[in-house]
Amino acid sequence: MAQRAALDAFWLPEGLRRASGPFGDAGLEIQERALGPGHLPMRIPTFSPHTLRELLAGLRERGSAVLTERPLVEIVGSIGTAAARLTSPGEPLYEELLDTLPELTGYSRRMIEIGLQRMGAGWTAQALHSAIEEEFGSLDLLDDFQSRPSGGYHRAFGPPLTVHVFSGNIPGISVSSLVRALCVKSASFGKTAAGEPYLAVCFARALAEEDAELAGCLAVSYWPGGSEDLEAVAFSEASAVVAYGSDETIGDVGRRIPPATRFIAYPNRVGVALVTRRALTAERARQLARGAALDVATFDQQGCVSPHTIYAEAGGAVDPLDFARYLGEALDELAQRIPRGVMSPGESALIHQLRAHAEVRGATVFAGERGTEWTVIIEESAEFEPSPLNRVIRVCCVADLSEALSRLEKVGPHLQTVAVAGETDEVRSLAARLGAIGATRVVPVGEAAWPTPHWHHDGRFQFLDLVRFVDLETD
Amino acid sequence: METQDALRAAVLEYIGRGVEAADAADADDFERLALEVFAYQFAENEPYRKYCERRGRTPDAVARWTEIPAVPTAAFKAALLLCGDPQEAEIVFRTSGTTAGPERRGAHHVRDLSLYEASALPNFRAHMLPDGAQLPMLILGPTLETAPDSSLTWMLERVRRAFGADGSAHFVDESGLRVAELEQALAASESAGKPVALLGTAAAFAHLLEALEARGRRVRLPAGSRVMETGGSKRLGREMPRDELYGMLVERLGLSEFYCVAEYGMTEMCSQFYDNVLRERARGQSPVSRHKVVPPWVRTQVVDAETLEPCPDGRLGLLKHLDLANLDSVMAIQTDDLGIAGPEGFELMGRAEGAELRGCSIAIDQWLSAQR
Numbered sequence: 001m002a003q004r005a006a007l008d009a010f011w012l013p014e015g016l017r018r019a020s021g022p023f024g025d026a027g028l029e030i031q032e033r034a035l036g037p038g039h040l041p042m043r044i045p046t047f048s049p050h051t052l053r054e055l056l057a058g059l060r061e062r063g064s065a066v067l068t069e070r071p072l073v074e075i076v077g078s079i080g081t082a083a084a085r086l087t088s089p090g091e092p093l094y095e096e097l098l099d100t101l102p103e104l105t106g107y108s109r110r111m112i113e114i115g116l117q118r119m120g121a122g123w124t125a126q127a128l129h130s131a132i133e134e135e136f137g138s139l140d141l142l143d144d145f146q147s148r149p150s151g152g153y154h155r156a157f158g159p160p161l162t163v164h165v166f167s168g169n170i171p172g173i174s175v176s177s178l179v180r181a182l183c184v185k186s187a188s189f190g191k192t193a194a195g196e197p198y199l200a201v202c203f204a205r206a207l208a209e210e211d212a213e214l215a216g217c218l219a220v221s222y223w224p225g226g227s228e229d230l231e232a233v234a235f236s237e238a239s240a241v242v243a244y245g246s247d248e249t250i251g252d253v254g255r256r257i258p259p260a261t262r263f264i265a266y267p268n269r270v271g272v273a274l275v276t277r278r279a280l281t282a283e284r285a286r287q288l289a290r291g292a293a294l295d296v297a298t299f300d301q302q303g304c305v306s307p308h309t310i311y312a313e314a315g316g317a318v319d320p321l322d323f324a325r326y327l328g329e330a331l332d333e334l335a336q337r338i339p340r341g342v343m344s345p346g347e348s349a350l351i352h353q354l355r356a357h358a359e360v361r362g363a364t365v366f367a368g369e370r371g372t373e374w375t376v377i378i379e380e381s382a383e384f385e386p387s388p389l390n391r392v393i394r395v396c397c398v399a400d401l402s403e404a405l406s407r408l409e410k411v412g413p414h415l416q417t418v419a420v421a422g423e424t425d426e427v428r429s430l431a432a433r434l435g436a437i438g439a440t441r442v443v444p445v446g447e448a449a450w451p452t453p454h455w456h457h458d459g460r461f462q463f464l465d466l467v468r469f470v471d472l473e474t475d
Numbered sequence: 476m477e478t479q480d481a482l483r484a485a486v487l488e489y490i491g492r493g494v495e496a497a498d499a500a501d502a503d504d505f506e507r508l509a510l511e512v513f514a515y516q517f518a519e520n521e522p523y524r525k526y527c528e529r530r531g532r533t534p535d536a537v538a539r540w541t542e543i544p545a546v547p548t549a550a551f552k553a554a555l556l557l558c559g560d561p562q563e564a565e566i567v568f569r570t571s572g573t574t575a576g577p578e579r580r581g582a583h584h585v586r587d588l589s590l591y592e593a594s595a596l597p598n599f600r601a602h603m604l605p606d607g608a609q610l611p612m613l614i615l616g617p618t619l620e621t622a623p624d625s626s627l628t629w630m631l632e633r634v635r636r637a638f639g640a641d642g643s644a645h646f647v648d649e650s651g652l653r654v655a656e657l658e659q660a661l662a663a664s665e666s667a668g669k670p671v672a673l674l675g676t677a678a679a680f681a682h683l684l685e686a687l688e689a690r691g692r693r694v695r696l697p698a699g700s701r702v703m704e705t706g707g708s709k710r711l712g713r714e715m716p717r718d719e720l721y722g723m724l725v726e727r728l729g730l731s732e733f734y735c736v737a738e739y740g741m742t743e744m745c746s747q748f749y750d751n752v753l754r755e756r757a758r759g760q761s762p763v764s765r766h767k768v769v770p771p772w773v774r775t776q777v778v779d780a781e782t783l784e785p786c787p788d789g790r791l792g793l794l795k796h797l798d799l800a801n802l803d804s805v806m807a808i809q810t811d812d813l814g815i816a817g818p819e820g821f822e823l824m825g826r827a828e829g830a831e832l833r834g835c836s837i838a839i840d841q842w843l844s845a846q847r
């Protein structure tokens with residue numbers, strides 16, 4: 001395979017790059033290093049605490065000068081047009097991403113195509129407009145003081161500078177995070193993850209083509225996570241830090257956030273699915289299995305929305321074992337249509353080991369025969385077990401879903417999306433119980449992978465969590 | 476029972492032919508014996524039989540040793556993989572328990588320790604004592620009383636009893652490595668000019684070497700002194716890259732690198748592998764590369780991690796072993812250790828990252844174990 005030319009895995013805005021030499025004044029050296037599961041050569045600037053502090057201060061000034069004055073509707077419009085360059089077939093940036101991200105991340109090209117297009121639905125001006133309206137009532141609250149029903153006025157201010165610490169598992173989350181901050185008129189610095197350091201850079205490039213002034217309020221770059229000197233600067237310059245990652249990463253970052261800085265954390269989450277016996281009818285079972293297969297296969301189960309275990313209730317017209325078989329057939333079909341990503345030897349080995357463990361302990365295992373491309377393990381158990389991911393799903397056959405719910409209580413604090421298949425009355429009552437346990441999103445089976453633009457991510461507001469309200473009382 | 480006894484005798488006879496490279500006639504005998512052992516294990520080991528049946532690999536359908544189904548090591552954590560009555564096991568070796576708790580530890584029931592010894596002792600002697608040296612064995616590991624279910628401890632105990640000269644001793648107890656006493660023993664060896672053999676885990680050596688380094692201490696062990704180190708990440712927590720470890724063994728203990736031998740063994744297997752270097756050195760050769768030697772009663776293949784099909788030589792894959800000495804459990808073992816096959820053995824590349832079966836691949840295993 002031909003060696004790729006190194007890609008610029010950073011975006012530094014015009015003016016803050018300094019005049020002499022590409023980065024001369026700021027003293028930034030550019031280094032090449034291999035990033036992502038695909039070890040793609042990437043060009044990365046080397047910051048010193050000093051140069052980083054200068055950059056962040058510059059971004060904050062820009063934000064105050066530019067963003068505060070721009071009507072939000074304009075900002076949202078520019079974001080929408082820019083993001084479309086990343087998500088629309090035929091656009092050069094979209095094609096570049098399709099050419100790059102599969103090799104970089106290991107996800108299949110088809111998965112990246114679907115991912116960009118589906119996530120793009122949340123980045124359109126219309127979607128952002130309505131999501132902001134849902135949280136604030138109107139966009140005006142971010143432009144000027146608005147009267148309050150109780151008297152007086154108030155206005156929402158975003159953080160002057162938001163620092164984002166991205167995770168590398170799902171391409172696109174980084175863009176959503178930058179978009180959210182821009183929508184509350186915050187300048188942003190995005191610290192990318194080694195796993196996917198490129199999409200946020202492309203978003204900034206697209207925004208620069210569309211609206212250079214806005215893109216001037218963004219910077220994106222990479223350094224190895226845990227670089228304490230740089231992160232100390234980043235966290236002290238930021239008014240808000242938004243971090244995505246494992247519980248370990250989040251805990252580590254959280255300990256280093258100054259008390260006055262707002263910290264918004266998205267730690268590990270797990271998903272499950274519940275299928276009631278009334279949903280397991282001869283007419284619906286195959287369709288449900290296809291939906292569940294999509295939930296499992298999307299982004300190879302790496303997302304916080306992905307199911308780890310499916311609880312299927314016995315006693316319906318279709319037996320959970322048959323449901324599991326249908327699920328295997330659907331996963332096998334998806335293995336062709338949306339191929340799984342490239343595995344490391346360790347990931348493959350783990351799946352072989354897990355299959356053998358399950359089989360020998362007496363569970364039934366349906367599995368792809370070409371390799372480890374999909375695995376369904378079915379057994380009578382209500383115990384939740386996290387999946388090793390990469391399209392390995394356990395189907396727990398339970399006599400009654402209430403067994404599953406009581407076991408899920410201990411998973412509660414980590415529970416996010418629960419896909420439920422049942423009659424309307426069942427779904428309502430399950431949702432109430434799941435909500436009480438800790439779930440933050442209950443959706444039909446087959447819809448787990450793609451949250452709507454209006455979702456409460458981990459049960460929180462997308463925009464309101466970032467802002468500070470200023471109350472204005474008048475005589 | 477007759478089959479079993481006859482097979483046991485046949486396997487012992489085959490192993491007894493020695494560690495030297497086998498000839499073509501031996502290879503034919505290996506194939507025949509492996510297929511007989513497979514038929515025996517298929518008949519007597521129920522979970523294994525089911526595993527084979529689901530793959531359509533019954534003794535009737537298997538014509539070559541390469542077709543014998545290999546069981547992933549995780550299966551030893553899920554079921555009793557033994558031919559015959561577990562009550563008859565002479566010893567049960569267990570994999571080291573981590574956060575998952577004792578119920579998740581793999582168990583290898585060994586019915587016949589004499590078979591284990593028949594494999595372990597000559598192989599040790601051929602690779603660690605090829606010059607016939609009789610050395611005090613300083614064991615950087617616990618006694619059998621302290622760690623009764625560790626296969627490594629058991630093996631080192633047998634080795635010490637079989638080959639250890641006066642002055643052999645253990646230097647690990649409940650509180651860890653007794654560095655000061657070990658240093659004394661090393662100093663005594665240096666001043667008396669009497670070489671020693673040091674045996675232990677890579678982690679224990681790292682501990683010792685760091686302690687010596689911290690105090691700027693160097694020992695020059697007499698010529699003929701040697702080290703057997705085993706396991707990096709697998710057997711104990713702390714890790715030091717192999718190159719660095721050997722560099723420090725040379726620098727801090729005054730050893731020749733050819734006298735530093737890595738052993739690779741696993742709880743689920745009765746036979747072990749050793750580096751070629753010391754054995755070749757003793758033959759007057761200059762080893763050009765370091766690789767693991769496969770004893771004649773074992774076959775090792777490197778297989779593609781995704782498909783489990785054999786890899787061409789030189790490509791990284793997972794190690795799969797077939798060990799005749801595993802007569803009473805399962806002969807064919809699929810590991811999650813990475814390796815590269817070469818003409819004279821294989822190079823061990825460590826454990827496949829992320830392959831430890833711990834219920835999940837992300838940090839939530841921590842809270843799961845905390846809730847147990």
